[in-house]
Structures are given as structure tokens and as C-alpha cells.
Amino acid sequence: MTPEIIKVACSNCNLRELCMPIGLQLAELQRIDDIVAIRRKVKRRETLFHAGQRFTSLYAIRTGVFKTRVTSEDGRDQVTGFQMAGEIIGLDGIVNDRHTCDAVALEDAEVCVMPFDRIEELSREITALQRHVHKIMSREIVREHGVMLLLGGMRAEERLAAFLLNLVQRLHARGFSSSELVLRMTREEIGSYLGLKLETVSRTLSKFVEDGIVEVQQRHIRIVSQDALKRIVNLPVC
């Protein structure tokens, strides 16, 4: 009795609607299966890659949440994003063949390792893949524009409200609740991302609780009134 071999591939990955293969035909899907060289497990607090390290691959997150972080010459660091299942990290390494930020797992995680020269090779043949790679990079640029808007002009409440809305929306797209979430990051990490100190994050959350907008139990958050959050960031309440 031969052991059943489970083919580990994009074509039967349950993230295929979110991740790299989005919008590809089945035939193409099967062809890009061999982009994914291997899977790699990353334990909580360990880094997937770090600044200065040679760039070879992009990584598609299968499970777990990561933070990416840049560090300035004088040691201050800034969280540049939180990434979850289906999202691609490592794009920063392409320019100089070296990574310029660290990717740290906030919980035990697993990623698909996609050697970048394989990606380039295949995307020369598969138009849809080429287009998709371009979109992924462009999406990251647009996302960062949003962060700049947030860091440039918003006040603490607005930043935090926007952060919570963004998180819950992404989780919802992955089949989770649109009103409850568990933060995988500390107040300090949230603060670093939002350009605030951890005390300000804590105080602002407490204020949301007072106002009956959210309920907070450590890292467990329940959004009582999504509309109220949207009003804070001046989004149309839809």
C-alpha cells in the first residue's frame, strides 16, 4: 500500500483566489505550480528574511501573520506593514538584490518560497502571470500611499480607526468575522506602524471603549459600531 502523496501546489491551494495565481486559467495554474520551490515554516518571532540579506525569492504567506520593519541608521525602526495569508512579501529586495527590511513572524507561520528568477522566467511566457506580478507591486505602492496619507496628516483616533477597519476588512475577505478580530501584534508594533507611541495606542483604544465603539479584551477586539469607526476616518458610512 503506497502512501498517498498529496500534491502541494498552487493549483489546489485554498488560497488560490487571493494569492499569486489569481485570474489564471487552469492550464496556466498548473504551469506555475513549479514556481513554488518549497514551503518554509517560520516560528513566532523568527525572521523570514532580514535587511541586508541577499534577495532570491518572493514569499507567499500560507498561514500566520508577519510584520515588515525598516531600521534607520541610528537604530529607530518603523513597521511598514502587517501581512497575512495570500499576501506576497519580499518585493523590496528586487532593486538591489538585497532585502531592505526585516520580515518577522508574529505567530507560527508557513510561506511558499518562490525563486524570483523562476517568476521572471515564467512571466515571460504567461501573460496573465506577468500582469499579475505587476499588479502585486503596484498594489503595494498604492497601499503605501495610503499609509503616507495616514502618517502625514491624521490624528491618533483617525489612524487607529483606519487601522482597525483595514484589518477587519482583510480578515473578512479571508472568511473571518467582520466584527471580531484577534490582534497578532503588540500595542508597540501597532504604534510603530501608525507613527504613535504605545501609550497613545492604548489610550485611544480605551477611548473607543468608553465611547462604546469597540470592546477590548487584551488582543481580542470586538467592533461594536463599524459605522462609528468609519465616521472617525471620514469615510462614507455604507
Add this chain to the structure above:
Amino acid sequence: MTPEIIKVACSNCNLRELCMPIGLQLAELQRIDDIVAIRRKVKRRETLFHAGQRFTSLYAIRTGVFKTRVTSEDGRDQVTGFQMAGEIIGLDGIVNDRHTCDAVALEDAEVCVMPFDRIEELSREITALQRHVHKIMSREIVREHGVMLLLGGMRAEERLAAFLLNLVQRLHARGFSSSELVLRMTREEIGSYLGLKLETVSRTLSKFVEDGIVEVQQRHIRIVSQDALKRIVNLPVC
């Protein structure tokens, strides 16, 4: 006597070391000449493209300086960058086939219009071009990481010092002085980029003048001590 026809092309463009064709062989260079569909002139204060507009092309700046700007739902806007000769703008439009920011000329400018489907087509054939397109997008992502670091944690003096150093360094790479520059943007635009109000920009500049670090005459800036600026941003004085 037939009029002399000047071939307008990448292969004889004096920006070819800075712009799209970087690192290409001569033969390849000639092949990508026909990426550039047309040139387009943009007058001061006019927009090259604006948010919501359909995305068709990337633009390589030949002359002039642009700002890019995103606008939030409630009308606040944030300058996301200042771009000059040899730099590529429009990358934000790739994700959703629509631009998500405005590009405004800060002075009369000229750009090369590069239809994106032509770029994709050619970069399927020319490996070096494909690689170059990827690098351009990755560079933009890395640049924005730097801006996030600046907006996230630095104080006004640090932001402005970093801004001036960055500007003068890019100008120097284009053959201009490494100690004198003419700002093409207002104090308000600088402030928007740096997450500061125009008064703070003005005050901080005045302080630099008091300290003998720079000389300011309207938009004309002379950097007296580049080292002092570097010390302010905690860069190694090299």
C-alpha cells in the same frame, strides 16, 4: 533642402543612463525606442494624470519636476513624492487600471509617454527590460519605506534635513551642484510631503539659517554644511 529630422528616441536620449534603458545593450536599446509612443508637454500647474483617470501608460520625465499627490475621501491631500528628470511615474495605476493619485507639473515639463501594454510586450522578449521594470517598481516601494520612516518617527528638523539631502543628492546625480538648489515647490507642498504645516517648514528653515547650516533666499537654497544636515538625521558624515 529637406529639413533635418531629429530622431527622438531612447537610444540617443541624454537621460538614458538614468531612465528606462539603464543597463541595456545597444541592440536592445534600439528595440525599445518604439516603446515611447509620443512626447507630451505639460505646463506648470497642469496635471499629467489625475486620480480616477484610466491608466494606459507610464511616463518618463524628460524635463521639469512633478509632484504626486493622493487625496482622501474627505478632501485632505498628501504629497507622495517629487519626481524629476529620468524618473518614472504612473506606477500606481497598474493595479486597478485607474490612477489613484494626481501628477502635477511644478514647472513646464516634458514627458515620454510609454503605453504599458507595449512595455509588457517588449519586456516579455527583452529580459533586461523586464528586470528593469521590476527594479523600478521595487525602488519605488523602498523609497516609500523611507518616507514612512520619516513620517513615522522623525521630528521636524530631521524631516527637513533628510528632505534637503535627498533633493540635492538627486540633483547632483543629474549634474547639478551638490550645495545649491532651487526649490520647485512651495513651503506648503514640502510640508504636505513631510507631514508638517507650512509654518513649521518655514520656521525650521529659519532655524537652519540661524545655525549657519543653510542660506535661504526664497526658493534658492545654499547648503553651507552638508555635514551638519547629516548629523541632524544621524547619518554617518562621509
Add this chain to the structure above:
DNA sequence: CGCCGCATTGACGTTCGTCAAGTCTAGTGG
């Protein structure tokens, strides 16, 4: 010459950072 946009400067207020004390929780080891 006079207007207009841009810039400077001052006085004052708000927001957030800093410092410090104290609480809670999860994990560890006895």
C-alpha cells in the same frame, strides 16, 4: 503702482510624547 500669492514671525492652544507607577496575563518552574 497696486495686487496677489507666498513666506515669515509671533502668541497661544492642542495633541501627543515622556516618565512613572501600577495592573493584568500567560507562561514557567518548583
Add this chain to the structure above:
DNA sequence: CCACTAGACTTGACGAACGTCAATGCGGCG
């Protein structure tokens, strides 16, 4: 199983940095 500890979080008091508001200056252009 429970006590202990370290890390994460909360809360308060205070101060600094920057924003706001307002008056004024300046230079370019019609």
C-alpha cells in the same frame, strides 16, 4: 497545582513639539 516572573498593557501627570490663528513682509506680474 500554585506561586512567581517577565512582558504586555493601562492610566495619570506633566511637558515639548507642533498646529492654529493672525499680522506682516516681500517679490513678481499685470
